[in-house]
Amino acid sequence: MSEPIIEFKDFSFQYRAQKHPTLTDINLRVFPGEKILIAGPSGSGKSTLGSCLNGLIPFNCPGKITGELTVGGQTPKSVFQLSDIVGTVLQDTDGQFVGLSSGEDIAFVLENNTCPQAEMKARVLEVARLVGADGYLSHSPQRLSGGQKQRVSMAGVLISDTSILLLDEPLAALDPLTGKRAVELVDEVANRTGCTVIIIEHRLEDVLWKKMDRIILLDSGRIVADGVPDDIVVSAKLREIGLREPLYISALRRAGVTVTPENKPGRLDTLIVTDDDTAKVREWAVCKSDNWSDNAKNGGTPLLEAKNVHFAYPETGVDALKDVSFSLYPGEMAAIVGCNGAGKSTLAKLIAGFETLNAGDILFNGANMRDWTIPECAERIGYVMQNPNQMICKPMIFDEIALGLRVRGVPEAEVAERVERALGVCGLTRFIKWPISALSYGQKKRVTIADALVLDPQILILDEPTAGQDWRHYTDIMDFLVELNRRGITVLMITHDMHLCLEYAKRALVFADGRLIADRPEYEVLSDPELAARANLRETSLYGLARMCGIGDAKSLVRAYIGGES
């Protein structure tokens, strides 16, 4: 075998500001042309490991290093020197996009290395074609979708012909279908250029859509597993460190099938199941599904009613929502799903009163909301933004949550009582005297939920409540929302995450191109590949598994899976 292109030897790193090392005793060799997935929960040190490869550590972010690291056969000397060997695509495509147009952004590294303009233009076009970004070279970043931005980011890195391609959480900001295409693109590029690929990601199943050579599992700064996907996906380590195993493996396990590395379970495409196994799955699906009862609460008067809603943004004049009608009943937990740009966030903003509809009506408890101000809407419908840092405006938790009451002139005694109650509901009581800055991201998210709850709304709308969260934090947040729902609050989630929808929502409103194209129980939406295609969503791997097991109607398998969840 050839020399390793990356080699860590007894490597440890400790950030200057921290008491303990973030990476401990890392021993890892990567060979040219390998495709490696580095996975681990938040705080496991996986991003730190990536930063060691591109030189941000230790050159831009000082700390103490022990042991050795060689990249491309030499010890790293500077960020610039490493940038000739390692091309990095960062997680945040908005932050990475520094040009005023796609073309400029792709050319950025060439500009900085004083490449002549004519050569630059030719090479930009060539790389843009490779990733399929040549159709929007003159577009500004504001005009691009998340997927397009990522293609531009990839092109901007590929243009410098580095032998290693490093992707830091490339899927975090993408909807699942776009994510799937991104994984395909990386695979294609790697096959064509022969470069070494390192993907840092916690969404295991999504990355494994294409073949990876090895998976490295990280937990608390140590490598806890290093092996081929077929071994890793069935190892108990995965669940121990709080990562989610692929859905089809969970389903097989629940159906009583033992999955071993011999089944080639690394990817659904390679999975081998015996007739015996498929029989077990079929039986499980039938039996569990029989116990199913649709307990959706579609009775009584609707709490919220949208009637032929139509909306176009005044700046662009483009129709964002067309003829949307639906009813939401008290106590429901529903999801608005659709890919980016389908109109789901727009709908949430209309319900929250941020924008005014062009035609149609939205009724709350039968009353028309047309003339309500934003604050009036907020007393009935709470809205929680995706990024808590954009909502929090006070340094202390108590003041932050009290804000909504204080500006309404609620007496201070009542403020205290209501804030305490909201904190209690959100499990934040012990933090009552804390500053916001001491909280984790997930805790901040709870604070923003408390911000909304303190006004005693009947409906809570959450925009992508679990975006960018690893499985453990994701489960925490979602369990909390289920708990709120049990207390009688109607919950409406906006998401492109089909897993979220699958496990927690009882009903899904599917949007595509500004239209409501389906309003059904979630298991039906998830098992309908045709609908998924129309909505530009990605069907879950349960559908594929159902087909493999000869289950004609995937619905029953999905139902069985959800039934087994609780």
Added chain:
Amino acid sequence: MTAFGYIPRDSVLHRLTGASKLIMTVALSIAAMITFDTRFLVFVIIISLVMFGLSKIRFSELKVLLALITLFLIINNVAIYLFAPEQGTLIYNTRNELFHIAGRYSVTAEQLFYQLNVSLKYFAIVPVALIFFLTTEPGEFASSLNALKVHYKIAFAVSLSLRYIPDVQRAYREISQAQQARGVDISRKASLRRRLAGILAILFPLVFSSIDKIEQISNAMELRSFGRMKKRTWYAARSFSKRDFVFVGISVLFVLLSVLTLVVNGGRFYNPF
């Protein structure tokens, strides 16, 4: 939204480099700053209006902008008159009273002429600044500055702020909506105190979430070699053509002419009285 103010058209002025348009803007600003010669200012305005015509941008596209400029000029004129109704008399050393209003306020020909000159001076820069602003592709902006010997890091800072203005604007809008939902009021209906408190509730998350991005963006730039070399090339740069040299020549001429008026008039003011 389109990037900043750029309106794409196919015109002579669009084909000029941003650098030469910037030189023209600065040159005219200097020329108009130096002199109060009415004839020269009118000449400048006529030439710049002609250029504006050549840019194929219609005044109807700029209604709001023009209304604002007019309002600005009106308020400024009223303010000057209220504070110094005899400023013209002081400057031109004669006093031709047209009519008396009340107290110390009367209207003199000198005052009218002086205020006309002040307005012309402000207005003289407007068309050419608009040309620069509306016909230069934002991407070319930075390379133009760099071509004018501004250090590339500073030139890029300008480009980068143009890049993030729409993002900051969107963040502002979203944060403002979310805070309004919590009950903060920044509308004119609210008292000044409440409005200020409301604005702070928007400003803090806006500033801090923007600052959060700085490190990410600078890392992304360094990972792609920004700052590695002593200079850099520009994807969006345009090379100087004959047209540009002519345009820059005209700019220089304007400055020289304006200096000439100083000599001819024996001072900054042209005095018809």
Added chain:
Amino acid sequence: MKFTVKHIVATAIGAALFFLLARFLSFPLFANTYLTLQYAVLGFFAAVFGPIAGLLIGLIGHALTDLAWGYGIWWSWVIASTIVGLLSGFIVKAGSVESGEFGKKGIIRFVIGSLIIHGVSWGLVAPVLDILIYAEPADKVFVQGIIAGAGNFVLTAIVGTLLILGYTKTRVKSGSLE
């Protein structure tokens, strides 16, 4: 004082914020004189990122604002903003905000420093340039300058200080933790 890539990005973000605040969040105070928050943000950025970033934010932010309003560029006030940015970078000890050492003394320095800076820039530099360039009546420009300067100073002293304190809190907590 090093001017790194981080400072360039801070300059760009600062100028973008300056532009936004000047354009969308201003209260008219007096004839063509507005009460705006951009100087609070300018003072804050200058205190955190130093005088060069401050100077550039003032210059770029104000020039872009004027261009977008269609005024052409009103150089006298652009220069005054640039001076505010530059000088504000000197009043707080370099790096003291970043390291979380900005205490009571820092607040006092920041407030008094801002008073002097805004006094000089709006009470002196801007009106004198207005007189030199546009031969405007002295009374008018001094009144305009003093009103604008007072407004800018008050907002900088209050909001700028709050921003610095808020920022210091986020800095301290990120260090020395688990």
